[in-house]
Amino acid sequence: MSETAVSPKNIIRLKYGDDSQLLVEMKDGDRFGMTSTDAAMACHFYEAGKKAYGRQVQELSERLTSWFKNNAPHVKEARLGPRPDGLLFLVVMSKSAYNPELEDRMTELEAEIAQDATLDMIRLEVLAVPDFGPASFQAFLPAADE
Secondary structure (H helix, E strand, C coil): CCCCCCCHHHCCCCCCCCCCEEEEECCCCCEEEEEHHHHHHHHHHHHHHHHHHHHHHHHHHHHHHHHHHHCCCCEEEEEEEEECCEEEEEEEECCCCCCHHHHHHHHHHHHHHHHCHHHCCCCEEEEEECCECEHHHHCCCCCCCC
């Protein structure tokens, strides 16, 4: 995340309780009005939500790392990445043959994450693919530098 330098020229002050009117214009050109109180509360909830989501992603990452280590004989590599509707845990199988035991473990993992109240902001899909080298990831996840 890049930081923007703060100077008196680029500060917009939203003061909770003064109820001045704001016109908000979105990137797509959509416009709507609200009070500064509503805008201040929206910003407060947005920041709190970002922090909570970050904590949940960290917890998810730790659980997926543990799962990966516990399933190392069946799994060559795995990555967690973004999808339009959530996150994808993409697992590259160590062998190309269908592995019903690994499929069952992946289904259990996906269900556990979906039902975990401490991860209620996470939408996770779990997918296994055979090892096709770097191409195993390219079709499903954006490149690391994107």
